[in-house]
Amino acid sequence: MTARPVSLTGIKPTGTPHLGNLFGAILPAIRLTERYRGIYFIADYHSLTTERDGAALRHSVHEVAATWMAMGLDHENHVFFRQSDVPEVCELSWVLSCFTSMGLLTRAHAYKDAVANGKDPNHGLFAYPVLMAADILLYDSEVVPVGKDQKQHVEMCREIAQRVNHHYGEGTLVLPEPLIDENVATIPGLDGRKMSKSYDNAIEIFTAPKPLRKRFMKIVTGSETMEEPKDPANCRIFDLYKLVATAAEVADLAGCYRAGNFGYGEAKQRLFEAYERFIAPRREVYDDLMANPAKIEAALERGAATARATARRTMERLRERCGLGSGG
Ligand code: ADP
Ligand code: TRP
Secondary structure, X not given: OOOOOEEEEEEOOOOOOEHHHHHHHHHHHHHHHHOOEEEXXXXXXXXXXXXXXXXXXXXXXXXXXXXXXXXXXXOOOOEEEEHHHOOHHHHHHHHHHOOOOHHHHHOOHHHHHHHHOOOOOOHHHHOHHHHHHHHHHHOOOOEEEOOHHHHHHHHHHHHHHHHHHHHHOOOOOOOOEEEOOOOOOOOEOOOOOEOOHHXXXXXXXXXXXXXXXXXXXXXXXXXXXXXXXXXXXXXXXXXXXXXXXXXXXXXXXXXXXXXXXXOHHHHHHHHHHHHHHHHHHHHHHHHHHHHOHHHHHHHHHHHHHHHHHHHHHHHHHHHXXXXXXXXX
16 A cells, blocks of 8 residues: 655744634645645744744744644644754755755745835845745655645745755655645635735634624625625625535525525624534634643644654755765
């Protein structure tokens, strides 16, 4: 029997996760464990390019870890860890940087955007794709599921790995393939634009029931009167409802929309109830983890121990071929 391929998912901790992250990234990534041996890590070194508050970064790592654990990531049978617990990635990053041309990095989107916006990017942002390549190559990853915005980084990773293999022999590093899921929907926020932390239109996943209900009530709707029929295909409440309600409930709400004499307030209440039913048991797990961060740390440390073993093997192979260390 051939082993399932290794897929690697990097999660940048950037504040409290919202429904866009949940339905657009977290749940699709968790489903990959059906087909791949999954490696999932929280990319705290990457967040350091912008985050300057140490306590906030560590808190954000805990929130993200607790979210993935509460949403059902099988961290006992797959590898789940924090990037900075395996500092070998920084050593690999250095070696890779010696095979990366400045020209390649000046073509990276994030760097180009920063310069175009008149910013003076730090070296960490400039070298971001090299560290990301190190994340991927350190664990012999075969598949890297990414959104379109990260595809360029995986292509750069392949280019860098090819150069290393050219010098030290095929098989020194494993070339990864990007995996782009075209079917992932864009989740709308309260104002109808893409839900995003930067637009202040997000609903955080584990908001407590009372403020959660208030948040759902803020969704912007059409201006039809209560009596007028409404179009389910053109309504943000309906878009969100489809993610959490049963097929029968969705059909029923569509019927109410088309019939008229049905207000958006009632639709929002149904959405709140369906989401609450979906999230309540998971929120309990999440709240327990956040109240007991030692449980989160224990899971991350177990994952790091497994990840470190693979990382050391890759680095031994590379150091031997590069002429680093005694070679003994
Ligand atoms: P934000 O826009 O809130 O800063 P991030 O850029 O940190 O979100 O996104 C992290 C992950 O969640 C990415 O994989 C991204 O594609 C996904 N994601 C974020 N917002 C949405 C959304 N509204 N719909 C679908 N996926 C989303
Ligand atoms: N750069 C990714 C992001 O901004 C996070 C990330 C870091 C990553 N290292 C990775 C993703 C390795 C995939 C593979 O979202």
